[in-house]
Amino acid sequence: MKKIVSIFIVLITMSFQAQSKKWTLIECVEYALENNISVKQSELDIEVADIDRLTAMGNFMPSLNAGTGVSENTGLSFNPVTNNAQTTTFLSASGNINVGYTLFDGLRNVRTLQRAKISILASQYRLDKMKDDISLFVANGYLQVILNKANLKVLKSQNEVTLEQIERTEQLVEAGSIPRGDLLEIHATDASEKQSIINAENNITISLISLAQLLLIKDYENFDIEDEGYDIVDSSIADKDISEILAKSKETRSEIKIAEQNVSIAEKDFQIAKGANLPTLSAFFGYNTRYTNTTSFTQIIDPNNPTVTQQIGVVEGTGQSVVSQFPNTIVQEVGADSFIDQLSQNDGIGYGLNLNIPIFNGFATKGNIKRSKVNLMRSKFQLEQAELDLESTVYQAYVDAKGSFKSYEAALSSLESQQLAYEYAKERYDVGLTNAFDFSQSKLRHDNAKIQVNQAKYDYIFKLKVLELYFGIPATELKF
Known part of the structure; x- marks a missing residue:
């Protein structure tokens, strides 16, 4: 009984820990990379490319085929062994083995294997880009x-100040120091802040659900993240020269590598198409044999009368007959040889070379060559476009990071000013030198300044991480 209770307690504890787990950013990224459907599809693309490589390697190996057949014939049929027509019922069987090998095909097999290897590399780069x-x-x-x-914390913290002000204002109203309208104004501020808190809580729930859906986690109610310890860790990337970041991105970014591999694939396709103009030389070897259970007929010497005398001519002038003795043969039915014996008796071997010289096929080869050449030119243009797009994107990310940092500094400066203004307004309100409306407006500006600092801070963090990715830092190694 104690053992059962202990197991029950352990299960309850594990369940509680699972429900109270808070995901870190690294855990979320790693989980997404393992479970995201798009990532899995990209991994399948690599498997398909590897299958193409295996198929291309198989083109260098000889082809081996074996065949056999069994049939029963009734009536007039040709004996497959004697090739004589006979009316009977017999069973026949045949078997063959054929080997073929391509000696030369215009290097198309070589180019196809090279293309398959490049395709694997391109698929890997597409997977890397998908992961990024x-x-x-x-x-x-x-x-x-x-x-x-963070915004919810700001709203709750400021609402606590408002509740303290309500309590103090109620005392001042009861003492007759300030009008009751000030108390109503602060109550209205409290109601507005509570509404903002509810909206902020809804925003948290919606954003958590969106993140859980991105991770393919269905337990929305228990999903939560670790929201402590995330700050601007290192901003040295933004201090680098844009030319250095751009050069690094061209070396490391998957967009350029994918476009480069696509050019290489198009070049191989062009070479494969041109190879169709060259002759193809192949070798072949074949072995076949056959069996039948039908009887046959043969002529043998009559043991009872081995010879027979027959006239072969006459003597000219005398008319005397000329005779001679001949073997006296009779027809005898012979049974079928054994299966093993017939396999060796009836076998045959064929081997040789096949040379195929292309002369004219309705411009199909010429059209394929031109089409592959156009695709090669298109892929080169796409590489140039990818380089231009990457340059534009890196410049945009660099400008965004610089701009968001300035916005963050401006938000901090604004918060500092609003903090001083709020403290001054609070002091004046506490001594009755300002009314509740003016004080609430100052407090509202102070609250908005804190929220704007949060927005500017996390916007800068994100844009800084985008810039780090373009500098070649892997997504799983980004620091927050």
């Missing part, structure tokens, strides 16, 4: 949850 994109999506969703939680 998913990591950014997760990081953006994660930081959105943190921002919403």
Whole structure:
């Protein structure tokens, strides 16, 4: 009984720990990379490319085929062994083995294998890009949850100040120091703040659900994240020269590597198409044999009368007959040889070379060559476009990071000013030198300044991480 109770307690504890687990950003990114459907599809693309490589390797190996057949014939049929027509019922069987090997095919097999290897590399780069994109999506969703939680803390903290002011204002109203309208004004502020708190809590719930859906986690109610310890860790990337970041991105970013591999694939396709103009030389070897259970007929010497005398001519002038003795043969039915004996008696071997020289096929080869050449040119243009797009994107990320840092500094400066203004308004309100409306307006500006600092901070963190990705830092190694 004690053992059962202990197990029950352990299960309850594990369940509680699972429900109270708070996910870190690294855990979210790693979980998304393992479970995201788009990532899994990209991994399947690599498997398909590897299958193509295996198929291309198989083109260098000889082909081996074996066949056999069994049939029963009734009536007039040709004996497959004697090739004589006979009316009977017999069973026949045949078997063959054929080997073929391509000696030369215009190097198309070589180019196909090279293309398959390049395709695997391109699929891997597409997977890397997909992982970077998913990591950014997760990081953006994660930081959105943190921002919403930070805003909620600001609203709750300021509402606590408002509740304290209500209590103090009630005392001043009862003492007749200030009019009751000031108390009503602060109550209205409290109601507005509570509404903002409810909206902030809803925003947290919605952002958590969005993040959980991105991670394919269905337990929305128990899903939560670790919202402590995320700050601007290192801003040295933003201090680098844009040319250095751009050069690094061209070396490491998957967009350029994918476009480069696509050019290489198009070049191989062009070479494969041109190879169709060259002759194809192949070798073959074949072995076949046959069996039948039908009887046959043969002529043998009559043991009872081995010879027979027959006239072969006459002597000219005398008319005397000329005779001679001949073997006296009779027809005898012979049974079928054994299966094993017939396999060796009836076998045959064939081997040789096949040379196929393309001369004219309705411009099909010429059209394929031109089409592959156009695709090669298109892929080169796409590489140039990818380089231009990457340059534009890196410049935009650099400008965004610089701009968001300035916005963050401006928000901090504004908060500092609003903090001083709020403290001054509070002091004046406490001694009755200002009314509740003016004080609530000052407090509202102070609250908004804190929220704007949160927004500017996490916006800068995210854009800084985007810039770090373009500098070649892997998504799983980003520090927050």
